[in-house]
Amino acid sequence: QVRLVQSGGGLVQAGGSLRLSCAVSGGYIGNYHIKWFRQAPGKEREFVGAHSSIGGYYYGYGDFQGRFDISRDTAKNTEYLQMDILKPEDSAIYYCGADAGPIPKIRDSGTVEYWGQGTQVIVSA
Numbered sequence: 001q002v003r004l005v006q007s008g009g010g011l012v013q014a015g016g017s018l019r020l021s022c023a024v025s026g027g028y029i030g031n032y033h034i035k036w037f038r039q040a041p042g043k044e045r046e047f048v049g050a051h052s053s054i055g056g057y058y059y060g061y062g063d064f065q066g067r068f069d070i071s072r073d074t075a076k077n078t079e080y081l082q083m084d085i086l087k088p089e090d091s092a093i094y095y096c097g098a099d100a101g102p103i104p105k106i107r108d109s110g111t112v113e114y115w116g117q118g119t120q121v122i123v124s125a
Helices: none
Strands: 003-007 010-013 018-025 033-039 046-051 057-059 068-073 078-083 092-099 119-124
Touching (some): 003 092, 018 033, 018 092, 018 119, 033 068, 046 068, 046 078
Parallel strands (some): 010 119
Antiparallel strands (some): 003 018, 018 078, 033 046, 033 092, 046 057, 092 119
């Protein structure tokens, strides 16, 4: 059984940084696309970024690229989401997910097979 356990998150001032972790157990991380989503209160779930199983990186259509960076430590079977220059509008619950779906659906949450428990990020002005 594949399991994703998230850590990191918390409260940070605008302009600060946080790093979220998504540790995978029960399977090799390299076999999956690892995706990051976020959901703010009253808003739809939003694609943040992904690292595909074949090494491609994808980011959401907002201003993520340049502020957010995805990386992987295969020895630790863990994916990371480094978030810099955080803004109050980045406040949300962040989720990681894993699947082995088709690359054209890399930004889709509907293909995610395994979800992390979510971690809250609060950015104060």
